[in-house]
Amino acid sequence: TTLKPNEYTYRVVTKSGHVKYFKTNGQFINKDDETVMIGVVQDVTQSIEAEEKLRKSNLELLQSNAELESFNRVASHDLQEPLRKIQLFISRIEDKESDRFSNKSLEYFTKVKNAGKRMQSLIQNLLAYSRIDSTKTDFETVDLNLVLEKVLDDLATNINETQTSVHADALPEIKGVFFQMEQLFANLISNAIKYRSSIETPVIHITSEKIHSADIPETFLKTSKQYHKISVMDNGIGFDVKYADKIFEVFQRLHQKNEYSGTGIGLAICKKIVENHNGYIFATAKLGTGAQFIMYLPA
Structure with a gap:
C-alpha cells in the first residue's frame, strides 16, 4: 500500500x-x-532565487510604469501650462509693445519665442517617447502603403518647399499599430529632409523585401522566421558611421542646434517603435553622401 x-x-x-x-x-x-x-x-536554491529575482523585477517594473504614467500626467499638463502662459503673454507683448522695442530688444524677444517653441517641442516629443508602451499594445493589420501615403500628405508642404523626391517600392502589410508606424515613417522622412545636401536636390528611396531570419545579423532576439527588410535612404549630408548607434539615443545630436533644429528624440522614438514591433533598426552612412536607415519587421 x-x-x-x-x-x-x-x-x-x-x-x-x-x-x-x-x-x-x-x-x-x-x-x-x-x-x-x-x-x-x-x-532548488537557484530556482527559488530566480523566482525572487523575477518577483522583485516585476515590482520594479510596476513601480516604473506608475512613475511613467505620473510623468505623462505632469508633462501633458503641469509642464505645458506655464509654458502656454509664457507664450500667451509674449504674444500679447509682441502685439501691443513691439513698436517700442529697440532692434536689440527685438532680437532678444525672438530668441525668447524660439526657446519657448523649442521647449514645447521637447515636452511633446518626450511625451511621444514615453507613451510608446509595449505592454499596452494591441496589434492589428497595418498596410504600410497607407501609412506612407498619409505621411507624405502630412509632410507635403515641407516636401514641396525643399523639392524633395520620394520614391517607394510597394510596401507590405504588418501586424502593428498604425499611428506608431505613421510616426516612424514621418520621423525618418523628416530627418532625411532636414539633413539634406546644400548642393543636391533631396531624393529619398524607400525599398522593401522579404528575407529569412537566417539572413539577418545576430543583433536582436528573432521572433519570426521571415522579416520585411525596409530601407529609407537619402542623398543628404550623412554622418560619420562611428556615431551610428549614438544617434538612436535620447537627446543625442551630431550637429549644433544653430545648424539644425530639433530635440534629439526623433530617432530614439523610431528605435522604440521598431522594438515595440519586435523588430530591429540600424543606420549606416558616409559623410557627404547620405544616410540609410534599415529596419527589420516580422513578416
Whole structure:
C-alpha cells in the first residue's frame, strides 16, 4: 500500500552562513507489513532565487510604469501650462509693445519665442517617447502603403518647399499599430529632409523585401522566421558611421542646434517603435553622401 506523498520546501543555513533551499518529495510505502519511507531531496536554491529575482523585477517594473504614467500626467499638463502662459503673454507683448522695442530688444524677444517653441517641442516629443508602451499594445493589420501615403500628405508642404523626391517600392502589410508606424515613417522622412545636401536636390528611396531570419545579423532576439527588410535612404549630408548607434539615443545630436533644429528624440522614438514591433533598426552612412536607415519587421 502506498500512502499519500508529502512535499516540503525548506531553508538551510550552511556552516559558512550561506542560505540554501531544498525540496523534499517523500512518501511511505507498506511493504511486507513494514512501513518504508522513500523520497528525493533536491537543491532548488537557484530556482527559488530566480523566482525572487523575477518577483522583485516585476515590482520594479510596476513601480516604473506608475512613475511613467505620473510623468505623462505632469508633462501633458503641469509642464505645458506655464509654458502656454509664457507664450500667451509674449504674444500679447509682441502685439501691443513691439513698436517700442529697440532692434536689440527685438532680437532678444525672438530668441525668447524660439526657446519657448523649442521647449514645447521637447515636452511633446518626450511625451511621444514615453507613451510608446509595449505592454499596452494591441496589434492589428497595418498596410504600410497607407501609412506612407498619409505621411507624405502630412509632410507635403515641407516636401514641396525643399523639392524633395520620394520614391517607394510597394510596401507590405504588418501586424502593428498604425499611428506608431505613421510616426516612424514621418520621423525618418523628416530627418532625411532636414539633413539634406546644400548642393543636391533631396531624393529619398524607400525599398522593401522579404528575407529569412537566417539572413539577418545576430543583433536582436528573432521572433519570426521571415522579416520585411525596409530601407529609407537619402542623398543628404550623412554622418560619420562611428556615431551610428549614438544617434538612436535620447537627446543625442551630431550637429549644433544653430545648424539644425530639433530635440534629439526623433530617432530614439523610431528605435522604440521598431522594438515595440519586435523588430530591429540600424543606420549606416558616409559623410557627404547620405544616410540609410534599415529596419527589420516580422513578416
